[in-house]
Amino acid sequence: MSRSADHPDPPCRAWVAEAIRRVEADANRSADTHLHVFPLPERWGIDLYLKDESVHPTGSLKHRLARSLFLYSLANGWIRAGTTIIEASSGSTAVSEAYFARLLGLPFVAVIPRGTSPEKIALIEFQGGRCHLVDNPSEIYAESRRLAAETGGHYMDQFTYAERATDWRGNNNIAESIFEQMALERFPEPTWVVVGAGTGGTSATIGRYARYRRFQTRVAVVDPEGSAFFGGWVDADPTRTAPGSRIEGIGRPRVEPSFLPTVIDRMIQVPDGASIAAMRWTTEVTGRSVGASTGTAMWGVAELIAEMLARGERGSVVTLICDGGERYTDTYGSNTWLTTQGIDIAPYLKTLRAFPTTGTMNNIPDTP
């Protein structure tokens, strides 16, 4: 005799179908993000582009990640009507996930470090989320797991699932969008794409896509001081830990499971003073307000462009505006905050302001 067992749950299937429709409809109402040209001296023969991820409905690159994580969890049958969504997040992912949770009528709890900017906490609450603060950033994972078990909720776990929740072969992921928007440029295949790593999901998507499409484009990951990614990558040690990053959104106290070292061609460790100087310099030059992680990326971009110039190479470089600076007026935007943190941005700012004339980053202070 054969045995069979059913798990019939038509009401749940209908709820999941409706939830997926709502998430897809949000994407369908949205336009693609702009790829802005950053002005560089014409004689250099190098073009720089900034993909503006701050214009998503929830103001950051994490809107893409939240959409992917919700679709992945819904398609996996991990979320049902009434499931409490819990996430370990230093801020922006939680803002975007709170938005999608509300879209689906689900409660949302963000487990975040106590040092998270008040602006970001206000944004999570504005999107209908609740914030659960922990003292030590490294506690967010275990605390999220504990809360999920206690409430019967679902821990999204961006740091594990980011790299697999995104459709890496296309479906208008960030990599496909960049390469399509570059199609009519004079150097359509960028020499470098420069990004930071929080989960590692964005660098994984871009690195895989470049290989899959057989482009020669290389991926550089910028990493702030205090992050474990740089040392973990250099020494091929996924168990590496570090104190943690002061640049919100990127740099982690551990090498996250979503971080894929094998698709990264170069890692650049950036001092916090350089990240914040580059954030302000980018706003000076473009008139666009950008966050500090964009500054980290721009510092790395300037170093790579200086290297291309020294070798007489022409080509293009692409990086991301991950979010706007208005989220950080009391921190990276505040000179008082810089003083309390013991950060001096002046020498870095001098180097960057001179960069369009000198084409070099040689006069940079020592990396801490």
Ligand SMILES: Cc1ncc(COP(=O)(O)O)c(C=O)c1O
């Ligand atoms: C400059 C920059 N690049 C990339 C990322 C990507 O993060 P993730 O590794 O989570 O995809 C971020 C996240 O905030 C960022 O600020």
